[in-house]
Amino acid sequence: MTRPAQRRRTLSLRLLVVVGAVGGALALLGVSGLADTLVYYRTPTELLAEPPPEDERLRLGGLVQVGSLERVGSEARFAVTDGVATLPVVYSGALPAVFAEGQGAVVEGWLGGDGVFVGDLVLVKHSNEYRPVGEAG
Amino acid sequence: MSGRRAGLQVRRPGTLRTVAVLVRRDARIALGGVDGFASVLPFVAAGVVLAGLVLGPDPAALRTTAPGLVWLLVLTAAVPLARLVAAAERDEDSWDMLRGLVPPGVLLLAKAVVLWGALAVTWSTGTLLAVLLLDGAVTVAGCAAAVLGLVGVAASLTVFGALLAASARGAGLLAALVLPAGLPALLAGTQAGVADEPWPWLALLVAYDLVAGATSWAVFPFLLEE
Amino acid sequence: MPRTPAPGGALLPTAAVTASGAALVLALLVAPEDAVQGPAQRLMYVHVPAAWVAYLAFAAVLVCSVAYLVRRDLRFDRCAQAAAELGIGLTALAIGLGMLWGRPVWGVWWTWDARLVTTTVLLLVYVAYLGVRRMADDPHVAARRSAAVGVVAFLNVPVVHFSVVWWRTLHQPPTVLGPEGSPPIDPVMAWALAAGVVAFTLLAVLVVRRRVAGLRAAGAEPAAVPPAAGAAPVITVVPGGGR
Amino acid sequence: MTESSPGGAEPPALSLHEVACRYGSRTVLAPLTLRLAPGAVCAVGGANGAGKTTLLRIAAGLVEPTSGSRSVSGRALYLRPGAGMRRRQRAVEAVAFAGALAGRPEPAVSAAAALASCGLPEELWRQETGRLSAGQQTRVTLAVARVVSPAVVCLDEPMEHLDAEGRAAVRATVAALAGRGTAVLVAGPEAAHHLGPADARLELAAGAVTVLG
Numbered sequence: 143m144t145r146p147a148q149r150r151r152t153l154s155l156r157l158l159v160v161v162g163a164v165g166g167a168l169a170l171l172g173v174s175g176l177a178d179t180l181v182y183y184r185t186p187t188e189l190l191a192e193p194p195p196e197d198e199r200l201r202l203g204g205l206v207q208v209g210s211l212e213r214v215g216s217e218a219r220f221a222v223t224d225g226v227a228t229l230p231v232v233y234s235g236a237l238p239a240v241f242a243e244g245q246g247a248v249v250e251g252w253l254g255g256d257g258v259f260v261g262d263l264v265l266v267k268h269s270n271e272y273r274p275v276g277e278a279g
Numbered sequence: 280m281s282g283r284r285a286g287l288q289v290r291r292p293g294t295l296r297t298v299a300v301l302v303r304r305d306a307r308i309a310l311g312g313v314d315g316f317a318s319v320l321p322f323v324a325a326g327v328v329l330a331g332l333v334l335g336p337d338p339a340a341l342r343t344t345a346p347g348l349v350w351l352l353v354l355t356a357a358v359p360l361a362r363l364v365a366a367a368e369r370d371e372d373s374w375d376m377l378r379g380l381v382p383p384g385v386l387l388l389a390k391a392v393v394l395w396g397a398l399a400v401t402w403s404t405g406t407l408l409a410v411l412l413l414d415g416a417v418t419v420a421g422c423a424a425a426v427l428g429l430v431g432v433a434a435s436l437t438v439f440g441a442l443l444a445a446s447a448r449g450a451g452l453l454a455a456l457v458l459p460a461g462l463p464a465l466l467a468g469t470q471a472g473v474a475d476e477p478w479p480w481l482a483l484l485v486a487y488d489l490v491a492g493a494t495s496w497a498v499f500p501f502l503l504e505e
Numbered sequence: 506m507p508r509t510p511a512p513g514g515a516l517l518p519t520a521a522v523t524a525s526g527a528a529l530v531l532a533l534l535v536a537p538e539d540a541v542q543g544p545a546q547r548l549m550y551v552h553v554p555a556a557w558v559a560y561l562a563f564a565a566v567l568v569c570s571v572a573y574l575v576r577r578d579l580r581f582d583r584c585a586q587a588a589a590e591l592g593i594g595l596t597a598l599a600i601g602l603g604m605l606w607g608r609p610v611w612g613v614w615w616t617w618d619a620r621l622v623t624t625t626v627l628l629l630v631y632v633a634y635l636g637v638r639r640m641a642d643d644p645h646v647a648a649r650r651s652a653a654v655g656v657v658a659f660l661n662v663p664v665v666h667f668s669v670v671w672w673r674t675l676h677q678p679p680t681v682l683g684p685e686g687s688p689p690i691d692p693v694m695a696w697a698l699a700a701g702v703v704a705f706t707l708l709a710v711l712v713v714r715r716r717v718a719g720l721r722a723a724g725a726e727p728a729a730v731p732p733a734a735g736a737a738p739v740i741t742v743v744p745g746g747g748r
Numbered sequence: 749m750t751e752s753s754p755g756g757a758e759p760p761a762l763s764l765h766e767v768a769c770r771y772g773s774r775t776v777l778a779p780l781t782l783r784l785a786p787g788a789v790c791a792v793g794g795a796n797g798a799g800k801t802t803l804l805r806i807a808a809g810l811v812e813p814t815s816g817s818r819s820v821s822g823r824a825l826y827l828r829p830g831a832g833m834r835r836r837q838r839a840v841e842a843v844a845f846a847g848a849l850a851g852r853p854e855p856a857v858s859a860a861a862a863l864a865s866c867g868l869p870e871e872l873w874r875q876e877t878g879r880l881s882a883g884q885q886t887r888v889t890l891a892v893a894r895v896v897s898p899a900v901v902c903l904d905e906p907m908e909h910l911d912a913e914g915r916a917a918v919r920a921t922v923a924a925l926a927g928r929g930t931a932v933l934v935a936g937p938e939a940a941h942h943l944g945p946a947d948a949r950l951e952l953a954a955g956a957v958t959v960l961g
Contacts, residue, residue: 150575153571157571164660170482170485180671182673238610239609240609265612267611272690273540273541273690275538276540301849308837371833372828376826376827379826438653494660501574737766738780740790740959741782742788744789
């Protein structure tokens, strides 16, 4: 109470150390390649390079290949691509309204032995781009 | 009455010496009885055994959940372990003497070392049981992650222990603060043991230790004030 | 301390109402419909400002906490509490609106994605922060402890913000505060978003100010009478003075 | 007791300058300036809740005063009877621990000497302190004060639970500490009667101090 000036000095030293530590930590995380560690979904390239065990439930993410979507009854077939590799997907159920060819999607399911991904849940992964109708790229 | 000096003039012992003295005392107290630290180990054992029962017969499922389970149990056990910092001292009226004799930074360091030891024993016990009962695996990276991750957990826990000391209420709130503060350790500690490439996770843990250590050091003296 | 009328009188409320109206018009009428997401995207004009102003509120908690630790003035403590309450409300709003937005666009209300989980943890930590405030009866003790927690809790904010950059998530990376120079957003949409942020910020200032006034009234303590100069008895004790 | 030390030749062991303590609007301790020279003994009396403990804790640096400042020429220790030890420590270990923290070169040796001077029977030295009686625990606390031997010792209600022999041990310890240059503040309900020889006797009532002489 009596020594605010002194307290301010020691506190600013302490804050400086904290800011330095946070900065150092952020820098460390920036260069550590953390991006490949906690993955919400895997890409077709990764799945083809390292096929998972057949009973493992996983998420496949990428762009829905243009021209690949066909609906047969309640079943939908399409291909998910990351620009390098492509995986065919079969899914039975209602697709989200926003789902479209050329858009991002994440499919939950299993990779079958025949190389076809059997999905039971389709999520749309939209990009961070916002464009009006008619201007979409 | 000239020439009288104030008390016996004795040099303040160095930081490491003080930490060693405090840690030795706390270790002796912890090993000497069944309350406090020792009651945490049966809890961890029960957790591992019950998980084996709940998760069923599939060895693959048990193996994959084992590291995360151990970390979850360690973080849960951390809540009662926080009492080792100050609440136990205050209950037995030794806290005032420690505050009088040990500077805040040294006290933080010593108590964090004590907690690190207690957490490390807890983690090792849990991991050993997971290996024996759940067919879990121990990897070098997993152990390194434990060594690193528990540093940050111990630093945060020391702060929460000081927070807990002054109030009997609020232990539940403490859990709401400790578990998120331990989230990086839970996440990276679990993943480092199973990932092909543990380095990013170990880097995350180093960053976590850095931040947790610096902030704990920055705020600890304010929690000691009355 | 005497209650001083707000500087500028009704200026701030007027500005807040104007900005809110403008944001509403821009978001609902002027801004074009998103080519991919359709009308659901308009939730962005509320969801994003709520999240940003929540960050801002938590930053205010941090600043007020540090200020309290330096000055030991309960005014800063009241500001910290009001800002934390607002931040919690806005974080909950952002999560709720995000769920409303996610259901039609992603296809799910909730998923175990790094951004969603870290945001929820952020909410829990600040709820616990408010709890810590109630752990002590003495206002200064409560203020000191919660200030310490307020400093530590803020560490969650960068984790939430960077979660979509560090990790591969379902949540899209930041559009405006991203690492790239030019945000990939239509200019009219960007204006609507900016209006939303301004409106939320002004409303937030209003709410915090009201709440601080309420807290001051609730916790009003009669100003301690400063001791008259020289009133303190001076006692010097030396050995051998007794009998 | 003297009102001013001649020339102030010697820096005080403890100097409290216009310290006051308020809790909300309630005054726990009215502003007070108190200087203790090395080796001075000051008894503080007063009813429960009169502010004795607050004064002692401010003096020991455990409580930050609401206003005013404090300076001390070395370490300060606040001790209640039974304080300074963990229940599962043996008596001699507890005292040696305090000595080691205070920087005693041979803590175990000084601990034994301190316990002997405080009159704890030797067969109890290796007893866990939690199993000692309240009076015996007080003697361990006194031994802690002796072995640390700081610039200022604040003893809060040391005479509680003590028989005549125990009170004599407290007086002897206070005298020994003062002889080594430690300034001692002793608190108890009746400063005038029970606290032994003192250089000054203060009486606190509702946070305000009166000097008894």
